[in-house]
Amino acid sequence: MAKKRVNVVTMGCSKNLVDSEVLLNQLEKGKFEVVHDSNETNFDAVFVNTCGFIHDAKQESIDMILDYAELKKRGEIKNLYVMGCLSERYQNELEKELPEVDKYFGKFDMKAMVTELKAAYYPEKIYERKITTPSHFAYLKISEGCNRSCSFCAIPKMTGRHKSRTIESLVMEAKYLAKNGVREILLIAQELSYYGIDIYGKSRLVDLVNAISEIEGIEWIRLHYLYPTKFPYDILPVMRENPKVCKYLDMPLQHIANPVLKNMLRHVTREETEKLITRIKDEVPGVILRTTMLVGFPGETEEDFEELKQFILDTKFERLGVFPYSNEEGTYAYNNFKDELSDEEKQERANEIMEVQQQISADLNQQKIGKKFKVIIDGQEGDFYVGRTEYDSPEVDGEVLINTDKTLKKGDFVHVEITGAEDYDLYGKVV
Numbered sequence: 001m002a003k004k005r006v007n008v009v010t011m012g013c014s015k016n017l018v019d020s021e022v023l024l025n026q027l028e029k030g031k032f033e034v035v036h037d038s039n040e041t042n043f044d045a046v047f048v049n050t051c052g053f054i055h056d057a058k059q060e061s062i063d064m065i066l067d068y069a070e071l072k073k074r075g076e077i078k079n080l081y082v083m084g085c086l087s088e089r090y091q092n093e094l095e096k097e098l099p100e101v102d103k104y105f106g107k108f109d110m111k112a113m114v115t116e117l118k119a120a121y122y123p124e125k126i127y128e129r130k131i132t133t134p135s136h137f138a139y140l141k142i143s144e145g146c147n148r149s150c151s152f153c154a155i156p157k158m159t160g161r162h163k164s165r166t167i168e169s170l171v172m173e174a175k176y177l178a179k180n181g182v183r184e185i186l187l188i189a190q191e192l193s194y195y196g197i198d199i200y201g202k203s204r205l206v207d208l209v210n211a212i213s214e215i216e217g218i219e220w221i222r223l224h225y226l227y228p229t230k231f232p233y234d235i236l237p238v239m240r241e242n243p244k245v246c247k248y249l250d251m252p253l254q255h256i257a258n259p260v261l262k263n264m265l266r267h268v269t270r271e272e273t274e275k276l277i278t279r280i281k282d283e284v285p286g287v288i289l290r291t292t293m294l295v296g297f298p299g300e301t302e303e304d305f306e307e308l309k310q311f312i313l314d315t316k317f318e319r320l321g322v323f324p325y326s327n328e329e330g331t332y333a334y335n336n337f338k339d340e341l342s343d344e345e346k347q348e349r350a351n352e353i354m355e356v357q358q359q360i361s362a363d364l365n366q367q368k369i370g371k372k373f374k375v376i377i378d379g380q381e382g383d384f385y386v387g388r389t390e391y392d393s394p395e396v397d398g399e400v401l402i403n404t405d406k407t408l409k410k411g412d413f414v415h416v417e418i419t420g421a422e423d424y425d426l427y428g429k430v431v
Contacts, residue, residue: 003033004044006117007077009068010037010132011061012051014139014188014224016084020049021129023083023113028130030119036132041076045117050086052158054326061086062098069100081105083113085158107158108144127173134378136411137184137394138177142170142208146190148227150254151265151332152297152325155190162194167204171211178217183411184376185212186222186393193227203232213244219413220376222393224250228276229268236283246390249280250290250319256311257304260297265332270311277315288391290319293353296346297325298337305349309356316360319397322353358423365398365421372431375400377412387416398424406430 006027010020024034032044046068050061061084071077079102087094088107095104105113114121131138145159174185187209189195196204212221221244226232228251239245255261256270280287293308312320324346327339375387378394384401385408392398400416408414408430420427 003031004117005033005035005042006045006047007035007038007040007043008047008049009064010049011064012049012053012057012085014186015141015190016049016051017132018129018139018141018188019084019107019110020047021132022110022126023047023049024130024132025125025128026110026114026122027117027119029122029125030114030117032117032119034130036130041071043077045079045081046071046077047081047083047113050082050084052085052089053155054323054328056326058086065098065101069098072100081113081116083107083109085155088158089154127169128176129173131177131180131182133394134410135181136376136378137186138182139186139188140170140174140177140212141165141188142192142195143189147194148191148229149265149332151263151336152254152294152328154328154331157330159190162190162198164194164196164199164204166199167196167208167211170208171215174212174215174218178215181217181411183217183413184220184222185218186224187212188224191225191227192223193230193232203234205232206234206238209235209238209245210242213242219244220246220390222246222248222390224393226251228253228273229266231276233279233283236280239287240284247284247287248290248391248393249284249287250393252292254292254294255297255300255304255308257300257307260300260304260308263299263333263337264294264297288318290321290393290397291317292321292323294323294325295349295353296341298327298333298339298341300325300341309353312353312356312360316364317357318361318364318391320353320357320360321396322350322357324350361398362421362423365423365426368418368426369421370418372415372417373400373428375402375414375416375428377402377408377410377414379410380408387414398426400426400428402428402430404430 008020010017028034051057068080072080082101083105087104091104111121143164145162146156147162373389377387387400414430416428417431418426418428
């Protein structure tokens with residue numbers, strides 16, 4: 001008898017991807033044939049793991065549901081299920097608007113999803129995942145939820161308050177990943193700063209990082225999403241002294257003008273932010289900072305925007321992304337501020353910031369020519385092997401393109417001398 005086939009389609013962030021990987025593994029243990037993000041049809045079931053972050057992401061999720069609803073109507077798939085953040089937040093509305101979906105699940109309904117397909121649920125194996133990233137790196141989600149109350153953000157309404165996983169469970173999962181060939185672990189959460197406070201009474205991020213660094217096979221540990229407010233300074237000596245911890249810090253600042261920061265409920269000032277950046281760079285020589293900015297927030301004046309642009313020019317962040325403000329219902333900003341700028345004006349401001357950042361990145365990359373870096377190989381494209389330095393996270397940062405006669409494998413670490421540079425990517429040779 002042929003195995004039943006299931007496709008899990010992931011929308012949104014790496015945290016959603018981890019959820020999909022857990023579901024895939026549970027179903028595979030239940031004797032299903034499982035695939036991820038397949039463009040094929042003829043599936044017994046399709047799960048669409050949705051994003052509910054901002055308007056564009058929500059629309060992409062809805063469009064994906066509609067595409068699969070059409071396939072179901074044509075008999076090319078049997079059952080359609082929806083899970084994730086959008087479903088968590090808008091389940092009642094979705095059930096009315098899209099009755100073609102067989103069932104909607106929230107973000108934390110793993111057992112219900114597995115048993116819906118009449119498969120056994122294995123809670124003792126919840127730390128095991130079917131890795132969908134290249135096998136040498138994986139995301140490790142250390143907590144759910146968020147205790148921050150940023151006025152623009154709807155995520156806490158979907159994920160609830162911050163809830164840490166235990167150090168023991170995370171080390172068990174990291175060992176499982178290492179055993180399956182993972183060499184780089186990316187620690188993710190809505191924000192890492194709060195890790196452990198809810199279950200241990202104090203931050204335990206340092207203890208977690210140190211414990212993971214002792215696992216054989218893990219060579220790089222990367223930190224994503226540390227907020228500037230109540231920053232855990234004790235992580236800085238670990239980044240400086242532990243060779244397995246990448247000198248890479250992802251810290252979303254969102255803005256720098258004090259009036260905007262105040263209305264965003266970020267609980268930090270420009271002056272405090274600048275002191276924090278100085279301290280990080282002083283305590284961790286050579287550290288690379290990634291940040292994200294949010295433009296077009298209600299009340300952001302031309303002066304506020306110019307202040308942000310000048311701050312970026314002066315600070316010269318190595319990595320920076322930008323979002324135009326999305327007016328999300330149910331948020332403090334939605335209920336208390338008037339969204340006056342048009343979508344076009346917001347996008348123009350975002351484009352202007354990225355033009356500034358593009359030149360900064362190009363200038364910084366030129367300075368790398370002639371220098372040597374340790375690089376992890378992600379794959380091969382045409383004549384080039386594609387890799388990353390410890391200063392580059394997969395999918396969001398630049399790459400190193402290597403032309404060599406040597407045979408390199410995914411997950412190999414090699415030393416590369418930089419021979420050329422573009423705005424975001426580098427060229428190099430193995431040394």
